[in-house]
Amino acid sequence: MDSPGQIKVLTFNTWGLPLASKDDKLRLRMQAEYFRQSGKTLDVVLLQEVWTDEYVALLKDAAAEAGLVHATTFDGGVLGAGLLVLSRFPFTDVAFRPYSVRGEPGALQGEAMSGKGIGYARVQLPYGGRCTTLHIFNTHTHANWVHSVTPDAHLPDVKVPTDAFAPYRTANILDAIAFVKPILVAAEAAGDLVLAGGDWNVPVDNLEAALLVELLPGLRDAWQLAGHSALDSKGNTCGDPGNVYTGSIIGGYVPERIDFLWTNSSRVLECETVLKIMPGTTLNYSDHFGVRGIISCEVDSKDPCVVAMVRPITFPEECSGSGSAGDAVAMGCWGPTGGDINLRDRQVSAAAALPRSASSSGPFRTSPGPMAESKVAVDPAGNVSGGAACRKVSRRVRLLQLAGEQLRAGVDATTAGQKRLLRRALLFAAVTLVAIAVQLYGILAETDYWAKRLAAAVAVSVAPSALGLCLSQLVWMSMGTAGRRGFGQLARMVEVWEKVARAEMEG
Template sequence: MASPGQIKVLTFNTWGLPLASKDDKLRLRMQADYFRQSGKTLDIVLLQEVWTDEYVTLLKDAAAESGLVHATTFDGGVLGAGLLVLSRFPFTDVAFRPYTVRGEPGALQGEAMAGKGIGYARVQLPYGGRCTTLHLFNTHTHANWVHSVTPDAQLSDVKVPTDTFAPYRTANILEAVSFMKPIVVAAAAAGELVLAGGDWNVPADNLEAALILELLPGLRDAWQLAGHGALDPAGNTCGDPSNVYTGSIIGGYVPERIDFLWTNSSRVLECETVLKIMPGTSLNYSGEY
């Protein structure tokens, strides 16, 4: 647990889909061990791709042993939303906005069957003798298997995605922004904290990330606030050559940072990639860090 007045947050894609994910039984057990042991240092955990009730229960129970006793999931689609929020502090409200544009019906990737969307939880932080409101968002947008881009004609530092699924992913992000905006604006007016994490499936220099910053100007990238460069390879959460699962997923991916934590805070003490190699093995905790 962080010091009073500070919070420590983890966002992580568990890659917990039986049959489609590799070594999922072993990896999810090891993830549970991580939360059982290291969860004591965490205050908030935002998880994606927790696709089964078995894995939800496994991770919730393990986290609760470390004091992360509050948990919520969000329903949606045939497979559910795959989102799990764990917290050391109680929720005072939860909500979910399912994405209406989910993917190509009948496509082998199955995105249209998943109930992806953006989850929201309001949390009370008992710091400084008073309760401070924290607004949490957790999401997982449409996957990006190809990562093809082209330079923007007007913005030299922005790349436009050209993969087949870009329209679905961009639609997801616009829906997320629409859902988040009134809460983010009200939080700013009240001096309350906002954290929006998850697997956004977009790198920092893509148009989709630029849309988030343009349409929600109060939010900033925690990785950069901690002093890292936007494209610092130390922050790559997907497609890293050191990950044994890179190349085993559709498309193989390229090394990029596609998992973000956006915040309206002006101060982030530290931000790093974690949950890499599982102890006693040569395997990774997930296909993403």
């Protein structure tokens, strides 16, 4: 059998948004030069915020000179998706799933007008053995300008976002999970490599990332697989104080690692941040840094019935009785995932080595599917129950509860927004009618010449503008209806996932 080979991959947010970004002409030319030179050492490039056809052509042509001759974009919405994938190897399939919920209609940020979603490309690899196919996902979720979070009382490693845009990001992540899951399952069964990269706009310890890790346990963070700490500041890709464009980010900056490479590979040889300062300048390539990884095509073959990827933490006394970790494990009260990914990998290996009868109870139990179940002591209302007989709810259930809360908050916010838009539409309609009435008065009334001209001028300038604003509110209301339905559909999906998680836990 031939060597499984390696994939050299890069994900990068280009900030290629004319008018709204700074120095975009210069930066995109310098980015093209980077790919013309350094692209020779890359196999796959995932780009975000390539918003114009001009920039797509610029980057594609430069990358092609470096051997990245295969390219595909993913389009949707009024402004497009801004996603571009470059590859040294040929595509055999491409697909795109627009996100059900895109943003607040009428908001200045313009998220609702974009066509954000998650793109997929299947790539034919030149390696022998089982490693002949690579599955690529590229995405850019709703931006985060506020960065306000609160810790969850039951999952201390998970920070729950509280900003007004959090429901949109959560919805995007859930859409991405639903799209990736069946492809990931089939790929793992076939021994295929999977890479999911992009600007996820969430740090690794936030709810949205925890949902992705929990619901797609086959995917792991390449940064951590390469030996880095999850929250190592060297991995920060956005909001870095050393980036000259950090001050241009709406809402200021919070140094975070929000650009990820997720993979099902068994080994990541290297993962680092790149594309920082442009040669010969003091400027940066973008307001983001890129992430470059060297990833083995070798995929672990794990028993899909083994439930692992968990590690003990300090357990609440309500679950442990005596307060010891050992008692807590015996009772099924588990701690959250995260932290030392290598430790979890060792636990996975230990669990997989156990006979099925031995792993059906205790820390590593089996279930009908590849679930990572960590126990926390919460009741259906989300309250900690007391005593040694506490109700044990899986980590997955708790995360889905939090996701459901975000989606319901999105429905409520969208409904309230539609009411505001309706009030504005009525106001502008009233202004339009008054302006038309004034114009008629100026034409028909017995008054002096200059008064007529003044009335007509006011009416001619005000009436069309007010009518246009009235119609825009109605259009945004229809977009809000689509968003509310998108939130509702995702909420129903989460309810199904939660029921399945509870059934598997209780079974």
